[in-house]
Amino acid sequence: MAIMLLGLSGNTNAQKPVDTEGMNIIFIVADDLGWSDTELYGTTSLYKTKNIERLAERGLTFTNAYAASPLCSPTRATLLTGQASARNGVVSAVGHIPKVLLKPELKPRARAGDKAIEVNSATRLNNELPTLGKQMKESGYATAHFGKWHLGSAPYSPLEHGFDVDVPHANTAGPAGGYLAPWKYTDFEPNYPSSILKIV
Numbered sequence: 001m002a003i004m005l006l007g008l009s010g011n012t013n014a015q016k017p018v019d020t021e022g023m024n025i026i027f028i029v030a031d032d033l034g035w036s037d038t039e040l041y042g043t044t045s046l047y048k049t050k051n052i053e054r055l056a057e058r059g060l061t062f063t064n065a066y067a068a069s070p071l072c073s074p075t076r077a078t079l080l081t082g083q084a085s086a087r088n089g090v091v092s093a094v095g096h097i098p099k100v101l102l103k104p105e106l107k108p109r110a111r112a113g114d115k116a117i118e119v120n121s122a123t124r125l126n127n128e129l130p131t132l133g134k135q136m137k138e139s140g141y142a143t144a145h146f147g148k149w150h151l152g153s154a155p156y157s158p159l160e161h162g163f164d165v166d167v168p169h170a171n172t173a174g175p176a177g178g179y180l181a182p183w184k185y186t187d188f189e190p191n192y193p194s195s196i197l198k199i200v
Contacts (some may be wrong), residue, residue, distance in 0.1 A: 089122030133162025
């Protein structure tokens with residue numbers, strides 16, 4: 001899961017009208033979460049998701065949307081850049097491999113039986129691309145990214161894509177040490193200014 005605090009204006013009044021300038025924006029991306037895996041749409045009684053329901057009541061809930069890809073990294077890259085996977089180059093979840101590739105490469109030939117030649121995905125989100133983080137920074141907002149990135153380590157981390165804060169500042173395909181706390185990130189230290197905590 002990745003949580004992007006894209007716009008923190010300093011005003012945390014949840015009763016502000018939606019059309020007011022300077023509102024706070026929290027964008028949550030959850031890998032592998034189906035539309036009926038929460039109580040929001042009244043389709044499950046298996047899970048209790050009261051906190052998600054409370055967030056939905058205070059914000060926006062979408063009822064008709066599509067992911068850019070069935071994979072996490074291409075979807076995240078598309079949401080961040082506003083560009084389709086074929087345009088931003090991230091077509092697979094390979095942000096953790098050592099090879100730095102900023103644009104996709106055409107494979108030399110198709111496998112027997114394939115009707116098209118596949119590409120090798122970009123392994124990093126190119127710093128030259130526009131991102132939500134950069135756009136919000138240009139508008140004067142404080143920004144933060146928490147959780148999974150998987151689009152490249154520094155110099156391609158969230159800190160180079162318009163985010164002031166990146167916790168845990170790791171580029172793993174999943175949480176280090178497993179999906180349950182305590183996680184095992186090496187040299188994990190919060191890298192955020194104390195003013196961010198006061199805003200949140």
